[in-house]
Amino acid sequence: MNYLALASDYDGTLAHDGHVSESTLGAIERLKASGRKFILVTGRELPELQKTFPRLDVCDIVVVENGAVLYWPSEGREEVLGEPPPEAFIAEMVRREVKPFSCGRCIFATWKPLDAAVLEAIQELGIGYQVILNKGAVMVLPSGINKATGLAEALKRTEISPRNIVAVGDAENDHAFLDFCGVAAAVSNALPALKEKCDIVTAGDHGSGVEQLIDMILADDLRTMRSRRPRHEASERVGSV
Secondary structure, eight states, X not given: OOOOEEEEOTBTTTBBTTBOOHHHHHHHHHHHHTTOEEEEEOSSOHHHHHHHOTTGGGOSEEEEGGGTEEEETTTXXXXXXXXXXXXXXXXXXXXXXXXXXXXXXXXXXXXXXXXXXXXXXXXXXXXXXXXXXXXXXXXXXXXXXXXXXXXXHHHHHHTOOGGGEEEEEOSGGGHHHHHHSSEEEEOTTSOHHHHHTOSEEOSSOHHHHHHHHHHHHHHHTTTTOOOSSOXXXXXXXXXXX
């Protein structure tokens, strides 16, 4: 068995309008019954995700806040990988009337078209933070944190190489962690720019596409897959795992 785990984005990939279907949950359970792991990688904050997706128990590890926090559902344990947003930045967001917004352990999140005001504040304050876009969402995180770095930390704890991971996503903030893994897949509703860089584009959208990908993994461990992107070592892109 070459591919030991599936790492999936949540919104727009596993979930459709925030909901994960029973058939998709069944596919994840089949994947886990084969001895493989399922890792969720999302920009959402953990409390919100727990309310939206009460079946986190199907996940071996959850990477939340776009790579800033790890969560082990079986243990109820969190590991924070970054610093909280600076108080001066939050105060500046309030002063500029940037709303709505939310703050997690590390992430500051709001919506377009407020990204310009957010970027101006970061530059004026001279803080080492970055703006990451995900369709309409605007996420602010410490520089160097993204879905790939969060997944890399998760894999260190499981002692699985990124070469043995299949990853699937749909949007801008998924580029990093898809490129990090051995096989990159996009669901059919993914952004065209993401599809172009993936090995696999599923016929199905959202969860049905994830189900198809799981069936492909279980059928022959992707032995018949033909890569659509240049093959290179994942560990060269995000540290050594």
